[in-house]
Amino acid sequence: MKIKTKLAAPGCFVLILLALGMPLPAVSQTGIPQGFTPLFDGKDIKGWHFSRTNHHGSTGIALVENGEVGLKQHPYGQGGLLITDKEYKNFELYLEVKETWGCNSGIFLRSTEGGSAYQVELDQAMGNANLLGELLPLSKGARATDIAKVWKTDDWNSFRVRMEGDSPHITLWVNDVQMWDVQEPTNDKIAGETSGHIGLQLHWGSTYEPKEAKGFLMSFAWKPDAEYRFRNVAIKELP
Amino acid sequence: MRYSFLVVSSIVLCSIAGVAQERVTSPTVTNSIGMEFVLIQPGSMQVGVFKPECPDPNAPPLTFPSASVRKADGTATRNAAAARPAMPARDPRAAWTPADYAKCAELVKQDTSDGFEVKISKPYFIGKYEVTQGQWQKVMGKNPSVFQGDKVTDDAQKHPVENVTRSAQHRGGFAEEVAVQLETGSGRSE
Numbered sequence: 001m002k003i004k005t006k007l008a009a010p011g012c013f014v015l016i017l018l019a020l021g022m023p024l025p026a027v028s029q030t031g032i033p034q035g036f037t038p039l040f041d042g043k044d045i046k047g048w049h050f051s052r053t054n055h056h057g058s059t060g061i062a063l064v065e066n067g068e069v070g071l072k073q074h075p076y077g078q079g080g081l082l083i084t085d086k087e088y089k090n091f092e093l094y095l096e097v098k099e100t101w102g103c104n105s106g107i108f109l110r111s112t113e114g115g116s117a118y119q120v121e122l123d124q125a126m127g128n129a130n131l132l133g134e135l136l137p138l139s140k141g142a143r144a145t146d147i148a149k150v151w152k153t154d155d156w157n158s159f160r161v162r163m164e165g166d167s168p169h170i171t172l173w174v175n176d177v178q179m180w181d182v183q184e185p186t187n188d189k190i191a192g193e194t195s196g197h198i199g200l201q202l203h204w205g206s207t208y209e210p211k212e213a214k215g216f217l218m219s220f221a222w223k224p225d226a227e228y229r230f231r232n233v234a235i236k237e238l239p
Numbered sequence: 240m241r242y243s244f245l246v247v248s249s250i251v252l253c254s255i256a257g258v259a260q261e262r263v264t265s266p267t268v269t270n271s272i273g274m275e276f277v278l279i280q281p282g283s284m285q286v287g288v289f290k291p292e293c294p295d296p297n298a299p300p301l302t303f304p305s306a307s308v309r310k311a312d313g314t315a316t317r318n319a320a321a322a323r324p325a326m327p328a329r330d331p332r333a334a335w336t337p338a339d340y341a342k343c344a345e346l347v348k349q350d351t352s353d354g355f356e357v358k359i360s361k362p363y364f365i366g367k368y369e370v371t372q373g374q375w376q377k378v379m380g381k382n383p384s385v386f387q388g389d390k391v392t393d394d395a396q397k398h399p400v401e402n403v404t405r406s407a408q409h410r411g412g413f414a415e416e417v418a419v420q421l422e423t424g425s426g427r428s429e
Contacts (some may be wrong), residue, residue: 075350076343077291102333125333137315188309191385206291219294223335224343 031158036094036234039084039198042067047085054081054115056204068231069200071105073222077206081108081115081199089195090164090238096156096231099124102223108134108199109163109170116190117199120161120172122228124153129172129179134201139188142172142180150175156231164238166194200230268364270420272377276364287354293343296335364421369399370413378416 032038039047045062052058060080063070073079088110095107104123111117116135121127128151129144151157152175160173171181187194205222266278309315335343373396376382383402387395403413 075289075291075352076346101330102335102339123333125330126328133309137309139309186309191390193385205294208289219292220298220333220335223339224293224346 031096031232032234033094033160033236036092036236039233039235040064040067040069045069045082048082049085051081051083051113051115051199053113056080056115056202060202063227068229069233070227070229071200071202072225072227073202073205076224077204077219077222079202079204079222081111081201083108083111083113083197083199085197087195087197088235088237092160092162092236092238093198093233094158094160094235095233096158097122098154098156098229099128100223100226100228101125101154102220103226103228104201104203104221105228106132106134106199106201107159107161108197108201109161110168110189110193110196111199112190112193112196115199115201117196118163118168118170118188119201120159122201124151129159129174131170131172131180131182133188136188136190139185140182142170142182144172144174144179146177147174147179150177158232162238166192198235200228200233202228267367268421270417272374274370274374274417275367276421277367279359279363279365281359281362283356283358285354286357287352289350289352289354291347291350293340293347294335296340372396372398372400375400375403375413378413 041047042064044064048062050058050060050062057073057078057080059074059078060082061072061074062082063072069082071079071082093107093109097105099105099122101124104121106122107120108115108117109119111134114135117133118136118138119132119134121130121132127143129147131142132138133141158173158175160176162171163169167184167187169181169183172179189196203218203221205219205224268276268278270276372382372384372387375384376396382395382400383404384395384398384400385402386398391398
């Protein structure tokens, strides 16, 4: 009976809206906002690839199940950067992520193949949703100081980020609430590049030189056998 | 797929597998566009050695290094204390449990590898230097590099080529063109 209630409720809601002549919400049943193009087909990672030159590794695993993409280290400690084949300049990106405690990830924007990018940090233990530069000195960062008000711990959370302009104007919403809005004073990308890949970071935890890993204490950046899951990853390109 | 900073000799891999043995006499060759190659003799090597370690349970909690921040004068600094507030302490829920350490030990045991031996049975040439933009343009007819024009202060043709695609490097691309030259001896000036 509980299942019936869950399925019936949205349908009733839609019927009531139609009867009243009210517009439907601008969110489809899959969670992807209208006007956005999915970046995963739900079956495999066609249109994406693991960077072969990123320092987090090149042998990480992307598991596609039930329309979700899970990122796992493989072998132990070896992560990577899953990036789109295509480059984007001005866009709105939407995705939902289920973060795991003790793991550090990130959404890379205008990334190079090697992973120099604007980054929205993903780590619900520290600095979640902050704007950083990954292998990129940033003129102006941002902190999501109000994220605790909207964050759903151990659950799915939606990120929508808009990026426009050569010196980018970047805005982030988490669970439909604006976290920050930044106008960078300059384009910090190397050689003035104004486009790049979308990337999902799978942090490394060990290297082929264990002493170095211990030196930076990055072993704790990803719990053994842990997984980050993403779904409804979609983009809307802007002029 | 673009490799923005790919400048390495992998794109001048120019194997001479199939080259008549009698032709492999000189330790170095220079082709018609000025690329220098050195001869690598057959041999063997151990690859894939991987011996990861679990973190020390007594190590201090994770603190990420501060992100690089660009200052108003355009220079970058990692001393972010003046550029942004200190990062808050990490939530204790991120700390490793005894089960995490046990899982780590299991994975380390599973994934540790002594690697394997690879034997190269035939000699081959490999590029001595990075491929320049000028050399790439002569072979491929165009220069995809970001660092040219007003992005550099001297002759970009002598800068390493970058921003090349994987397909342009390998089959039907730059490497194959150059390899054919070496195999046939065309454009070769030893």
